[in-house]
Amino acid sequence: MTENNPIDQPAIHQLVDHLFRHESGKLVAVLTRVFGSDNLDLAEDVVQDSLAEALTQWQYRGVPDNPSGWLFRVARNKSLNILDRERRQQRYSAEVRAGLLAGGTLESSVDLLFSEQEILDDQLRMLFTCCHPAISPDSQIALALKTLCGFSVAEIARSFLTPEENIRKRLTRAKQGIREAPLPFEVPVGAELHRRLDTVLSTLYLLFNEGYNATSGEDPIRYDLCGEAIRLAGLIEQHPAIRDRSAVYALLALMAFNASRFKARQDREGRLLTMAEQDRSLWDRALIANGIDYLRRSMQAGPDSIYYWLAAISAHHALAPDYASTDWPGILGLYDGLLRMEDSPVVRLNRAVALSMVEGPQMALQELDRLQEDATLQTYPYLYSTRAEMYLRLQQFPAASACLEKAIACSTLEKEAERLRERLAFCREKIS
Amino acid sequence: MLLIHNTMDHTAKLSPEEMQRFLKDCMDYINRLVSQGKLKGAQPLVKEGKIISGSRGSWKDGPFNEAKEVIIGYYHLLAKDIDEAIAIAKENPEFAYTATARIEVRPIRTIEKSTGFLYPSQE
Numbered sequence: 001m002t003e004n005n006p007i008d009q010p011a012i013h014q015l016v017d018h019l020f021r022h023e024s025g026k027l028v029a030v031l032t033r034v035f036g037s038d039n040l041d042l043a044e045d046v047v048q049d050s051l052a053e054a055l056t057q058w059q060y061r062g063v064p065d066n067p068s069g070w071l072f073r074v075a076r077n078k079s080l081n082i083l084d085r086e087r088r089q090q091r092y093s094a095e096v097r098a099g100l101l102a103g104g105t106l107e108s109s110v111d112l113l114f115s116e117q118e119i120l121d122d123q124l125r126m127l128f129t130c131c132h133p134a135i136s137p138d139s140q141i142a143l144a145l146k147t148l149c150g151f152s153v154a155e156i157a158r159s160f161l162t163p164e165e166n167i168r169k170r171l172t173r174a175k176q177g178i179r180e181a182p183l184p185f186e187v188p189v190g191a192e193l194h195r196r197l198d199t200v201l202s203t204l205y206l207l208f209n210e211g212y213n214a215t216s217g218e219d220p221i222r223y224d225l226c227g228e229a230i231r232l233a234g235l236i237e238q239h240p241a242i243r244d245r246s247a248v249y250a251l252l253a254l255m256a257f258n259a260s261r262f263k264a265r266q267d268r269e270g271r272l273l274t275m276a277e278q279d280r281s282l283w284d285r286a287l288i289a290n291g292i293d294y295l296r297r298s299m300q301a302g303p304d305s306i307y308y309w310l311a312a313i314s315a316h317h318a319l320a321p322d323y324a325s326t327d328w329p330g331i332l333g334l335y336d337g338l339l340r341m342e343d344s345p346v347v348r349l350n351r352a353v354a355l356s357m358v359e360g361p362q363m364a365l366q367e368l369d370r371l372q373e374d375a376t377l378q379t380y381p382y383l384y385s386t387r388a389e390m391y392l393r394l395q396q397f398p399a400a401s402a403c404l405e406k407a408i409a410c411s412t413l414e415k416e417a418e419r420l421r422e423r424l425a426f427c428r429e430k431i432s
Numbered sequence: 433m434l435l436i437h438n439t440m441d442h443t444a445k446l447s448p449e450e451m452q453r454f455l456k457d458c459m460d461y462i463n464r465l466v467s468q469g470k471l472k473g474a475q476p477l478v479k480e481g482k483i484i485s486g487s488r489g490s491w492k493d494g495p496f497n498e499a500k501e502v503i504i505g506y507y508h509l510l511a512k513d514i515d516e517a518i519a520i521a522k523e524n525p526e527f528a529y530t531a532t533a534r535i536e537v538r539p540i541r542t543i544e545k546s547t548g549f550l551y552p553s554q555e
Contacts, residue, residue: 015456
């Protein structure tokens with residue numbers, strides 16, 4: 001045993017936030033290519049092992065100059081050992097076999113898969129594999145979080161407020177789907193790419209919304225999920241294979257605008273604030289500028305996605321100096337554009353709010369009455385809370401109270417229910 | 433001397449994010465001890481090792497059992513007494529991130545008081 005004497009200060013290099021998590025995502029993608037998508041579990045084990053190795057060494061001697069390179073070297077060596085052990089069975093992934101057939105050694109064939117461009121490609125391959133339509137959306141998100149974002153089962157379960165057992169089942173089903181199909185580990189091309197990109201983007205949008213509008217539980221905002229959705233969308237945006245990026249830019253714009261309001265969305269007690277109540281000086285100007293930039297690029301590429309219209313609506317809010325000077329006619333026009341792409345009751349509900357600002361709450365209520373017959377909105381708390389707001393503006397307090405009671409009954413989010421109860425108390429005071 | 437005992441696979445259940453927080457806390461812990469002049473050395477022990485037992489002629493050298501507890505590292509402290517060493521041991525992040533950690537606190541005998549014999553050391 002030799003001791004460093006006196007011992008060096010270990011923390012010479014600071015770690016980038018979430019370095020372990022993000023490197024884990026990259027490594028799982030690369031190793032899935034090395035071992036084949038039917039060996040996803042093996043890839044995950046090797047990555048976990050490599051991170052554990054880093055933890056053991058770095059905690060005593062500090063973080064090396066290039067932590068990411070260090071991790072990749074360790075993971076590469078570990079996977080070479082495994083492939084070497086399996087040499088007799090000749091069980092290689094198609095990629096490694098191709099390298100061997102071309103006359104390379106095991107080592108050179110694996111090294112080809114560890115190059116910089118391949119690492120980006122592999123993450124995109126992983127994203128398209130996770131978001132394959134053969135896998136259910138719930139499982140898609142769980143698998144993407146586990147493999148590409150380095151979340152543990154416990155962390156995924158926590159952020160979805162669901163028991164770990166459920167997440168484990170979703171992951172097992174997703175991996176089974178990959179093995180049984182079997183799903184190729186690749187980014188599709190041509191018309192297939194366009195179709196599949198839609199699924200990937202809608203999964204990322206779901207992931208973002210899961211973080212943004214938690215549908216149950218106490219903590220309404222889980223920004224880590226939003227951050228990961230933005231990061232993964234960024235991977236798509238960077239990739240040369242994706243030519244038609246209009247929808248990608250639009251989704252990035254939409255997420256940037258929503259993320260710009262993170263600091264302003266809750267009061268000190270954690271209650272969610274409406275647009276009218278938020279302190280706009282807390283909005284993140286840099287993110288808004290990012291959003292505008294993405295929106296411009298999306299418009300140039302042709303605004304042909306629902307994300308474009310949603311982002312444009314969000315941009316109007318982001319640019320208004322205060323609630324009163326919001327350009328409501330502009331927003332209403334954009335909702336009409338959105339309706340042409342997607343005529344859904346939720347879009348109509350949101351359009352009704354804009355309508356009320358342009359033509360008054362009475363007009364909006366007529367529209368909302370029609371929506372009340374829609375089965376999908378029967379338990380949607382925002383339908384009732386929006387109706388209540390309209391009645392409040394018309395000073396019709398008994399009708400507003402009735403709507404608020406329904407909204408509270410449908411609400412699954414404690415902070416939201418709390419807010420509604422305050423509104424209800426206010427109404428009742430006015431009635432008595 | 434702090435001898436850190438834990439199972440071989442004690443980090444297998446940690447998520448990447450937890451590992452990173454664990455790492456950061458360890459680096460802070462070591463930095464704090466160094467800046468207070470209380471740490472002489474600290475090193476991990478390599479996972480792969482052998483346990484030698486038996487006697488001349490019938491040696492047995494078994495590998496470690498993954499699930500079993502082993503010494504995974506040590507801290508050579510310069511503490512004024514065992515109480516201070518115990519207090520330092522209790523702050524070790526190993527306890528916060530794993531449920532299986534045990535730390536053995538053992539003063540090193542440098543001099544034999546009755547004879548004045550100095551045990552051999554590097555210095």
